[in-house]
Amino acid sequence: xxxxxxxxxxxxxATTLFTFNACTGDATKKDNIKDSTKTEVTxxxxxxxxxxxxxxxxxxxxxxxxxxxxxxxxxxxxxxxRADKYIDTRSKEFGFGVYSADLAYTAAFKQTKxxxxxLTVVRDLSDKIGISTVFDESLVNRIDNIxxxxxxxxxxxxxxxxxxxxxxxxxxxxxxxxxISAGGWLESLYIVTSLVGDYSTSSNTVQLIADQKLxxxxxxDYLKQNESDENIKAIMxxxxxxxxVYDELKxxxxxxxxNSGPKGSVVIGGKKITMTAAQxxxxxxxxxxxxxxxxxxxx
Amino acid sequence: xxxxxxxxxxAFLALPFWGAAQSCSKDINFQKQRxxxxxxxxxxxxxxxxxxxxxYEFILPLxxxxxYRIQFFAAPVFNNKINFKIFDQSTGQLVMDLPxxxxxxxxxxxxxxxxxxxxxxxxxxxYFDFFPATSTSIKIVIEVETIPNASEAATDGYKAxxxxxxxxxxxxxxxxxxxx
Numbered sequence: 001x002x003x004x005x006x007x008x009x010x011x012x013x014a015t016t017l018f019t020f021n022a023c024t025g026d027a028t029k030k031d032n033i034k035d036s037t038k039t040e041v042t043x044x045x046x047x048x049x050x051x052x053x054x055x056x057x058x059x060x061x062x063x064x065x066x067x068x069x070x071x072x073x074x075x076x077x078x079x080x081x082r083a084d085k086y087i088d089t090r091s092k093e094f095g096f097g098v099y100s101a102d103l104a105y106t107a108a109f110k111q112t113k114x115x116x117x118x119l120t121v122v123r124d125l126s127d128k129i130g131i132s133t134v135f136d137e138s139l140v141n142r143i144d145n146i147x148x149x150x151x152x153x154x155x156x157x158x159x160x161x162x163x164x165x166x167x168x169x170x171x172x173x174x175x176x177x178x179x180i181s182a183g184g185w186l187e188s189l190y191i192v193t194s195l196v197g198d199y200s201t202s203s204n205t206v207q208l209i210a211d212q213k214l215x216x217x218x219x220x221d222y223l224k225q226n227e228s229d230e231n232i233k234a235i236m237x238x239x240x241x242x243x244x245v246y247d248e249l250k251x252x253x254x255x256x257x258x259n260s261g262p263k264g265s266v267v268i269g270g271k272k273i274t275m276t277a278a279q280x281x282x283x284x285x286x287x288x289x290x291x292x293x294x295x296x297x298x299x
Numbered sequence: 300x301x302x303x304x305x306x307x308x309x310a311f312l313a314l315p316f317w318g319a320a321q322s323c324s325k326d327i328n329f330q331k332q333r334x335x336x337x338x339x340x341x342x343x344x345x346x347x348x349x350x351x352x353x354x355y356e357f358i359l360p361l362x363x364x365x366x367y368r369i370q371f372f373a374a375p376v377f378n379n380k381i382n383f384k385i386f387d388q389s390t391g392q393l394v395m396d397l398p399x400x401x402x403x404x405x406x407x408x409x410x411x412x413x414x415x416x417x418x419x420x421x422x423x424x425x426y427f428d429f430f431p432a433t434s435t436s437i438k439i440v441i442e443v444e445t446i447p448n449a450s451e452a453a454t455d456g457y458k459a460x461x462x463x464x465x466x467x468x469x470x471x472x473x474x475x476x477x478x479x
Contacts, residue, residue, distance in 0.1 A: 050347075051356040057342045064364055162342060166324040204364065211434035214360040218436070221358070251389070254433055261430025262366060262477075269363065269433035271389040 053222040055181045056215060057161050058101035058188040059154075062108035064208050065192060072109035076194045077102045078187065078295050083121050085296055089129070090231040093176050096125045097183020098295055100161055104184075105191050107157040112146070115153055119143060119160075126164070129176065134163045175229040178222055182235050183294075185212075185219055186242075190291040193284045199277040209283065210275040213246045235294075242290055245283045249275050323348055323467035326372055330471045338368055338473035346469040351377065352445035353463075357470055358388070360436045365474040367429045369439075371397075374466025380444035381468070385427075388436040395427060430477065441468055 078098050086095040103118040126132045142156050168177040189212055196205050220243060226232045251271040261267040275283070292298040323346035331340050343359045361367050373381050385395040429437070445463075 048352070049354045049356060051358065052345055052347065053358050054343045054345055054360070056360070060342070060362075064362065158340075158342075165342070166322070166327075169324065170322050207434075208362070208364075211362055214434055214436050218358055218360055256432040260432060262428065265366060265428040265430040266394050267430050267432050268361070268387040268394060268437065269389055269431045269435040270387075271435070272433045 051221075051225075053218040053225070055185065055219055055222060057158075057165075058097075058104040058184040059108065059158055059161070061188040061192055061208070062105055065205055069197070070192065070195050070205065072106075072111055073195060074114060076191050077105070077114070077118075078297070080117055080121050082296055083125060086125070086128075090179065090234060091294075091296075092125060092128050093179035093231070094183040094235065094294060096122065096129055097180035097185075098187040098291075099125060100164075100180065101184045101187035101191065103157050104161070104188065107154045110153060112153060115157065116146075119157070122160070131164060131167055131176075134160070134167050139163070175226045175232055178226045178229075178232055179235060182219060182223065182239070185215065186239075186287070186291050186294070190287050193287050199280045206275065206280060207273075209280070210249055210273045213249050213273050216242065216246050238290060238294055241286045242283075245279065245286050248279055249273050322346075323469065326467055326469040327471060330370070330372070330469070334473055337475040339475065341367065341472040341474045343472045344470060346467055348465055349377075349441065349443050349468045350463045350465050351380070351443050353443055355441045355443070355468065357439040357441070358436055359439065359470075359472070361429060361431045361434065363431045363434045364477055365431075366477050367431070368426050368473045368475075369429065370426045370471040371441075372467070372469040372471065374468070376464045376466040377443055382440075382442040382444075384440040384442075386438040386440070388438055389433065390435075394437075439470060443468075 078095075083095060083099065086092045099118055099121045103115060103122055106114040106118055123132070123135050126134060139156075139160065142159075146153050146156055164180075165177065168174075168180070189209070192205065193209060196203070196209065200206060220236070220239065223232050223236050223239075227236060250273070252274045254270060254272045256267060256270045258267045289298075326346045327344050330344075334340055345357060347355065349355055371383060383395070383397040384393060386392065387394050
């Protein structure tokens with residue numbers, strides 16, 4: 001067998017494997033689910049428990065506020081031209097999270113022009129942090145078609161965020177993902193606290209802001225898992241003032257009717273997070289201070 | 300003929316690596332296509348590669364104002380040897396304790412996978428609905444049991460590295476607006 005033939009044989013194998021991988025149509029999807037990643041490995045395991053702290057994406061916050069009196073305001077967005085000033089890895093990755101939240105906010109309020117602008121910033125930053133492959137031809141086509149109403153703005157932005165998260169998880173870039181999550185969470189909370197208006201004990205949005213204590217705890221625990229990274233350690237230090245305010249919020253036992261949920265649901269919870277007017281104002285100010293410092297809006 | 304032989308050898312050698320390289324997130328992608336109204340995808344969903352003999356904890360903050368539906372998918376490579384527990388973090392209560400066995404408990408079947416819908420007589424996947432009366436976090440604990448006799452002592456006194464199976468476990472979360 002000459003070299004050419006050998007090369008042809010290997011190419012055939014490679015092509016066969018690639019095609020097999022790429023062509024998973026609907027008919028085979030169910031089997032793929034059942035047989036996914038079944039591999040035997042031999043390894044020395046150092047820890048028997050692995051903990052995953054899950055952080056909602058920025059759109060989570062806006063999905064709760066769409067029925068409230070919150071209005072769209074471009075004033076609360078991080079200016080687009082600020083992105084050029086993000087030079088180091090930390091500010092680029094954190095900034096990516098910030099702009100992703102801005103994009104989710106503009107999309108939630110169906111601000112097509114603003115969404116396009118923020119989508120462009122997110123795409124440019126993705127190139128700078130090495131995840132531009134997420135914006136493949138298919139996604140770019142979907143983005144282009146938004147203006148022709150062929151695809152929903154919210155769906156495309158949600159799918160983009162999902163693809164980015166999965167891409168980073170697959171590449172095991174946990175520190176990058178942690179920084180993006182931190183930026184996204186802070187910016188979405190900044191937007192909501194900037195627009196919520198006055199404190200009221202009956203406001204669902206005020207309660208939503210208080211309830212962020214739980215998500216913030218998950219975020220801090222997630223950052224802690226990656227604190228060997230200097231950038232993560234620095235962000236944790238920057239987040240300390242927010243932690244101090246959330247630590248002040250108390251849990252209050254509430255009576256829970258176990259039959260209050262829809263049929264078949266398990267009713268959970270029973271401790272409401274309480275926030276006074278003073279704590280609310282302090283939190284708003286702290287969130288703004290930290291956000292403006294980290295995004296460079298304090299100068 | 301030689302090319303065919305070479306092709307088969309290379310394919311045989313490459314297949315395990317191809318399998319290992321598969322991303323668990325495709326499980327989520329697949330389930331996303333099957334969501335029916337009023338439910339919508341919640342990005343607390345997580346697909347993770349799990350190893351036998353290890354325990355996995357997933358902390359999910361659930362916010363008041365939505366109903367949550369959670370489904371589990373586990374690779375059949377675990378042979379039903381998975382246990383699921385769900386704790387409400389605000390009360391510390393164990394709210395669900397699910398044995399991994401499928402009804403048949405057969406080798407190669409999947410934990411929590413072979414439930415048959417009584418109305419349609421089609422295989423369907425069970426789900427668990429949660430209604431947070433106040434915002435809370437739940438802790439999902441997934442114990443993947445060790446394979447019996449996987450760890451064998453070598454004759455020279457050294458313990459051989461444990462042999463472990465690896466597969467995807469997916470927590471798939473959807474939500475819907477809760478009635479006021």
